[in-house]
Amino acid sequence: MVKFRIEKAPAPLWIKPLIPLIAIIVTFLVTSILVVMANANPLEAYYYFLLSPLSNRVSALETLVKATPLLLTGASVTIAFASGYWNIGAEGQLYAGAIAAAGLGMVLGNFPPILAIPIMLIGGFAAGMLWASIPALLKVKLAVDEVVTTLLLNSVILFIVSFLLNGPWRDPVSGWPQSPQIVDSAQLPRLISRSRLHLGFLVAIIMILIVWFILTRTSLGLKMRAVGHGQEAARFMGVNVGQTMLTAALISGGIAGLAGVTEVAGIHFHLIDAISPGFGYSGIIAATLGALNPLGVGLAAMFIGLIDTGAQTVSRSLGVPVYLGNVVQATLLLVTLGMFLLQNYRIRRD
Amino acid sequence: MDTFIVGLIAATLRVATPLIYGTLGELYSERSGVLNLGIEGTMFFGAFVGFAAADATGSLWLGVLAALLGGMLAGLLMAFFSVRLGVNQHVSGLGITLLLTAVSLFFFRLIYGEPRIPPSIRSFDQLQPFGNLPIIGPITTQYALTYISFLIIPLAWWVLYRTNVGLNIRAVGENPEAADAAGVNVYRVRSYALMIGGGLMAVGGAFLSLAQLGAFTYGIIAGRGWVCIALIIFANWQPAKVLWGALLFGGVFALQLRLQSTGLNLPYETFLALPYVVTIIALAIAGRNATGPAAVLKAYKRE
16 A cells, blocks of 8 residues: 655645645635625636636726736835835835825826826835835834834825815815826826726836846845845845845835826826725735745736636626625635645655 | 813723723733734624624624634634744734635625615613712713723733743743743644634724724724734733723824814814824834844744
8 A cells, every 4th residue: 555644845846836726726615605605606606706807808908907006016015025024004105106196197287298107107106115214214223113113104194195185185176085187198098998908007017027127136136035034144144134124115115106106097097095995905915925926926916906806797797795805815815825835845655 | 170181081991992902912912922913804803793793683792702702713713824834924914804804894795785874783881880970970981891901901911920821821922942842832822822812802893893883884993903013012012001002092092082173273184193193103212122022923833
């Protein structure tokens, strides 16, 4: 009789790309319990979730639209986490970028798009950096835990948005709590006619590539990863840990700020308080699913975009609450975390 | 003493209540060596489960019990990932928060649909042990859950510093290797600590839906869980100091509610943001001297 045993040793390399696939299957098995409780057929639900969004041009492109902010927050979280800086504030930094985009979008009327759009992007990046600099400086200068401060600042910026929308920026045309529509020249152009896919998608792809380049091809990236692996060892190697973390935190905040720009200037054309349904937190999911490898994070962000699109289809077609999408995302995160441990084991035949 | 001050003190105690539950819950978790970022989701889950159970059974106390059990389950889930599997505590905690928030919203929508006004129930009555006596009467007019929250602070001190359970919790939070060598089951102690903690967090959430609001809304927790994480640093991981942190935040929060109505010419969002900003400033002042349990964030792997 053949006997198997499990031992602690690096798993064969082909396991690694399979882990996300196994995690996806396990996730859908677990969450099918909720589908059944909502009196729907899980197989039908999976069809709407994963296949129907890709079955026609409109919703396939919509998946890319949904993925755009996730690619950016995913890239943002990746560069921070890879550097050992736990930036949970991508959500707030996104809002900072959105505020900048709404503000700049009101005053750029005399600029042609070729100037207005770069100004919007740079402004959003700067705003995200600025908001991220508060917890980053507190961390580096005063050793205040960045997890707590970034989370608290996420709440604070929502009050700032609320203040702007109910006060100085309330739309005089509609009277609703939204900022005035941004000028035409500041709106991100559509990439493909008859779809919402806009320039922001390209920006997001470029940012993913830039983060990949920084982390894998530059000395700054080497320092960042050294700090991420262990601050003491990095310090011993002569790396300025504080400065490296600060750099990572600011780039991370800037990229998250860009996500705010793409949502304001590419989708809504106004600042609204619900501009992000948690893109910053979904970015953490994307970064984890992609194992902090920027290219993997890109794929994961696309997949989460698919889940977001699919959840709306499931809700419309089967009457399952749309929050099933959030449950699937969170379950996928936890299952993937567990599954990564499989890398440390292999099965041997005695 | 004028009614402004009396009202302020009474409101401070009320606002501090969910924070005391949440912070003590986090205290048990962190003293055992686990940062539980699942707190925000666990409080939200507790608020929902408590509300739904009370609504279904007609008993508010059954709602509190359901929240307690639901929170312990949430703590067990956190223990499975962060203790048994030993995965990253930041990410698994956030995962728990995202999951519990999503699950609560899913079932809320399934049970209550999309109501235009949030469903409500008749909430807890306040106790009036001193009736209508001046000053002391209105200050002590509080919910039973508020009284209980003030009792569980010394209880937490007693458990952590005067019992074997507490000794084990502190031991696995400071030096799990030594505790293990002394025969303490690190995994089990941490799991129990997370379950106690989760139960307390969820009751804090249920206080909001069953006592303070008598309703469940999407924004019911609104970052209170994160405030608790900050308060624990502010309290330097000491049960007694948890009280001062919670009262400070509660006081600022209660004060801003009153300042809003006095017609000070500032946008009301300034006041709403004030407690969060004050918390960050307090952290910046206390930050350098803050030293948590040594083993927090370190998964224990038995070789």
